[in-house]
Amino acid sequence: MANAMSDQADKELISRGLKRCSTPRFVLWMLPWVALLIFGLYAAGLCLVKGLNQTNMDNRFAFGLWIFLDLTVIALGAGAFFTGFLVYILKLRELRAVINSAVVIGLVCYSGAVAVLMVDVGQPLRAWFTFWYPNVHSMLTEVTFCITCYLTVLAIEYLPIVLKNRKLREVPAFLVFEFQLHKLTYVLAGVGTFLSFFHQGSLGGLYGVLRGRPFAFREGFFVWPSIFFLFIISAAAVGPSFILLTTCLVQKISRKRLVRVEVLRLLGRISGLMLAVYVLAKTVDTLIWINRTSPERGFPASQYYSWNPFGTWILFAEIVLFGLVPALVLLTPRLRARTGWLVAAAAMACGGVALNRFVMTVQTLALPTLSFDRFLSYAPSWQETGTFLAVVAYGVLVYSFSFRYFRLFPDERELQAAVPPTDTREADPILAGRY
Amino acid sequence: MRIPGYIPFAVGALTALAAGWAAFPHAIYQSRRQPVDFSHKVHTTTAGQKCDDCHAFRADGTFAGIPTLDKCAGCHAAPMGTTAAEKNFIDQYVTPNREPQWLAYARQPENVYFSHITHVKLGGMKCETCHGSEGDTDSLRPYQQDRISGYSRDIWGRPAAHSAFRTEGGMKMDDCVDCHRSHGLTHSCLDCHK
């Protein structure tokens, strides 16, 4: 009885005209993620209470899994700012279909990353010192400032999506507020783009400025090393791809058509374009680095790739296999037209950027700098992995919640009538907890 | 009757403001009494002593700070006056030769390096400049300790919001930095941190 009532209350929250699965099914779907979240929070708690000795990081591997994933996640989250940029600044109206979803993804990625960073530092209680006594020369300061600011922007961008919720609209004040916020959208998009532009770059800068680490060090223009710009382009390239991926995934899991396939293709095309630019820039940069930057600092570039397992293959994989190939696929209309190719290419693009972040963080630290120290290996402890899984779970939860109660895909209603995607493969039963 | 919408909000805001400005500044400190009821005044006037008679420098330039019992016992082996405080002091500490556990108002955090001799001898500063008029107080004020950070109110008196916590002679890093800046003496953190 009570169950039915709560069920009823729940239904009232769901936007009109959208079909969503029954409450119990939704709960069933959420439960495993909640469990994962709790486990992850426990792991993170251990690191906070007992200290970072819970991780497998050490004096030589001062950064580990967490920094690598933060960089990756933030790059993937770049879709939020870049789509916003495309929609509101470059007026690509078609992309309105995914903008809300993009915002949620961005919010999830950024807040997750910041949360992990809080665990990663040895004295979280002092984290605010960076704002109070900032060292303006430090890339990390730039990152901290931009990420926090941009996180606020995302929160504000997220707000109208929330306020559009059927129940909340009943409060007149909220309606007014939401309307005001709407006027801000363009400003927010601009600010967001500006901020993201910087911190995506500074994240690359983090390593590019390490004069003591010739593997990562790059000369630059003005105060920014070349990686600064590579990171921006690559983020912009992979952002749309990730939105494309997530959208397809949601379509598959929810077995609904959420956006027109043209939108996905457009995303793919943009992604491919940026990726191509990135691959070109990256190649040029790498050549300069191999032939000038690194040797000048006494490090023949060849030796970086003579420590197993990091052979030259990693360079090839990063630039050609996961860079050039997906770029070409995404730029070829005939291939782009095939959903399979589209998705695969997008996935590869994401993988490529992840690999690049991995190389910049992990390989940089693994390589010896002194002639008498060793090449080092590192494997994350379960506490480290757990903490990251918490972020994944958190992400899924927030997204599922938003998807159920807010309108992430404006076109969904029109597409209701049309036939579901021509994919009849039965998804995994839990995943297929039809919304 | 239906109350206007802003009333609850206002009520909440005002209570919070009152608590934060009036109650909190006192609640954050715990007061502890000094072991001995000591009068600087008597010593500086009647006994005609100067600060550095007791708070002396050692040969290597280090500052002795609060004198140890033997210094006191030097004069107070037997009562010099008639006050109960002195008798008390002699009975409880001098006779059983037990060091009183003084609470140093101005003890800086462990990570601070402060050289008295540099400031007094080279900087030509007066004790009062930082310590206020401790010298002519007739009794020792209670030692106020921040409940969370554990630091004395004298060195950790002023929070981000100044006035609410202003005490005599600031001894916070900001105060040191202000003075050093005004004298063009800021080299690096290492000047004052260890």
Add this chain to the structure above:
Amino acid sequence: MTTTRRNLFKLTGGAAVGAMLTPAPWRLITDSALWSENWPGIPRPRRGEVTFQFGNCSLCPAGCAVRARCVANQPVSLAGVAAHPLSHGALCAFGIAGHHLPYHPGRLKSGPAAEANQAVRAALGQLRGAERCAVLDLRPGRTASWTYRRAMAAIRNGVYLAPAAPIAINLAAAKTVFSLGAPLFDGWGTPGNVIAARDHFRLIQAEPVESRTAIMADLWLPIRPGSEEALALGIANLLLKEKKIAGLPAGFADRLREFPPTMAAMHSGIGEQQIAALARELQDNGPVLVLGENGSPYAAALNLILGAPGRTLVLRREAPVPDDWKKAAPVADLASVPDGSIRVLLIDESATGEALPWSAIQSKLAEKAVVVTFAWSKEGYGRQAAFTLPTAVYPESLDDIPPAVDSPAAAFRLSAAWVAPPDGVVNPADFVAGLAGLAAKDALQERAAAIRKSGRGSLFVPSSATSTPARDVKPDDFWKMLQAGATWIDDLDANAPAPKLDVPALPAGTASSAFPLVVVVTEPDTPALVSPLLSKVYQESNLRLAPESVALHPSDARACGLETGSRARLETDCGSVAVNVTVDSDVPPGVVQVAGGPGIRKICGASSRARVVRS
């Protein structure tokens, strides 16, 4: 009025906004950050007056001079005393952290003193026939040692046992030092003295592993494991071609015949020409000093052949003692005591010195024997002894330190006593003296007086870094200065006879297959306990082998099924001890490189062989 949910929200919202406008939240944020500066568990250093005190380190027989920086009379850091005639300002890693020992968790603080006393007296009361009461003194030559000898002279069937003192070495006189694996630069003699003399001699190190000494040597001969004997005999062969030498032990000539240079070369892996060149150099570039592991007959023989006695090996006079002490028991060797004859055994291991295998001691014990050991750590003979009585540890004890092996003249210096020992510690000398009804409380002062009376030698005063002839120092000042860290050094007597160097009997050269590995010691003999901070060189870096651990070549390790970090037992014919294993390709195959530590030292004698068994 009605409180609706909405009003409640408004109230909270208002409160939140209001709070933001007060100092409270900001103050809480700052305070919590400050709290992280001194949250629980971060100790606060004590403040106080800084003073400098002088003394001598008694952790090993070197007895290096120490300057302690004290805060409120508590030593907080130790350093050597530059310009000191014996230790030349050097202090080893163990000495530098010596002032931590009183706080070592493994340090003994209390023991059954009264019970031990009773048991011993009871046993003494019922000594049967030739049953003996023996004192085993691991660091002979101290004033305490004299007390023991006097006490044993007073007690019926009293015996004073101590390892034989090696002949003094005059490193300064040597022009060439040929070392058969002696750790010259790793805790041998007085480190500072070795370093000071270093520039004046050429060092040839024959050792299978590249030890610290080998690294510092002018010439390192990477000989095959266990081939010291062959190399020495090969050289002896060449040297004895010219001249005949008296005093070589029986069977030496026969053994010599087994090792012509060709054989020596084959065994040691050193080229024949190089051996010849080596022999020539030793012949021409004298005075020569040959160093082997303690009691190595081959080193002794070479010294004899090369005429070291009287030049690099000298006879050292002992520091004077009061005449009425002369009625003392002789110094006896443990081996000289018949088996099963010791009824009461008192072991003084309060001062680290030679470590004898328990098996050797055990065989001498009578049944129902009472064994009391005086120690400041649970290590050592505590496990076997019936009673373990805690002693003061450096820097708590006022004790004298006999001259080190590389000090040609006698010396008298007192160990530092800067920290008050815990109640319940026992002074071994007083305990033993008590048994004999001897008053030995002021033995040190009496000895000092006797030294001063002799008028011999000079007194080095560290505070002023000056040496004054002892006779010019007022008698009572003499004692005061000694307590303040001064060192009395005897004059070298010019007409001292050359010491009589008797070459020990040659061991039967049998490489038993039971113990396939050759033991190579590359770490200094550490005291039973070391400061926890030594973890810097053991655990937080791989600079040294931790005590009670061994290193093996990868191939040997694999053969024993061991890898880095695995636990194992090190077994020799003297017994076995639990060790940690490190795998290191710098260790040659067939060698087990052992670290210091009381356990290992008891079972690893000169050129012993061993096996490592997984446990």
Add this chain to the structure above:
Amino acid sequence: MTNPNKPVKAARYGMAIDIDRCTGCGACMVACAVENNVPPAHAGANDRKGITWIRVYKVDNGGDGDGRRSAFVPVLCQQCGNETPCVHVCPQQAVDVDPATGIVGQMPERCLGCRYCMAACPYHARYFNWWDPAWPAGMEKTFNPDVAPRMRGVVEKCNFCHGRWHAARQQATAEGKPDTEPVAYLPACAEACPTQAISFGDLNDEAGVTAAAARGRDSFRLLEKLDTDPKIHYISKREWVRRIADAPRPGDGKESRRG
């Protein structure tokens, strides 16, 4: 406190370490830990999680068997003088170079433990407090009051025994010396080295022993091409030893205990 009217003569403290004299005894490492209240190793610590402000590495010429030759190299914070890598990366000014001494200082109480500086340091001379510091009961009596113990979760490193520098200056003031002249003092490691392999002094003082040694023909600095201008100079007559200054060569994968 310095009088602004009198120009302060800036010092540039540095070291000249004679590798040929280093016996690898480890006295410097222990003396350093004693002086700076560095805690003993936690049970779980190893050579990658320990705290050794100065660490003696064992290096070799890569030869095998008889051809193998080794040496010991003490590595501490190189006190980089030029665009000090760690200073520029710290987000909240917890690292800072004192222009008066050239010493690179770490403020543990300002550090939030992000470890960015450790990633930036090519000499691995920075150490993180992975555990809460812990000493055997009573050992805190032996603490050096001139150095503040650190807490878990912050980075620390060699600062040329800055506490001793403070003490030396205070002493000078007490003796009425002018504070415009650099004071002479000795860090714990240099004082402890039994072979006097470590020579410490003001590199600006051209006549000084250290400066002279640093100028010598056989002197070199680690990774000099990185242009970090380290103030630690190494000296060795052996050519192969001087080559350790260069970039690493791919290892031979030996199971070797390096120092």
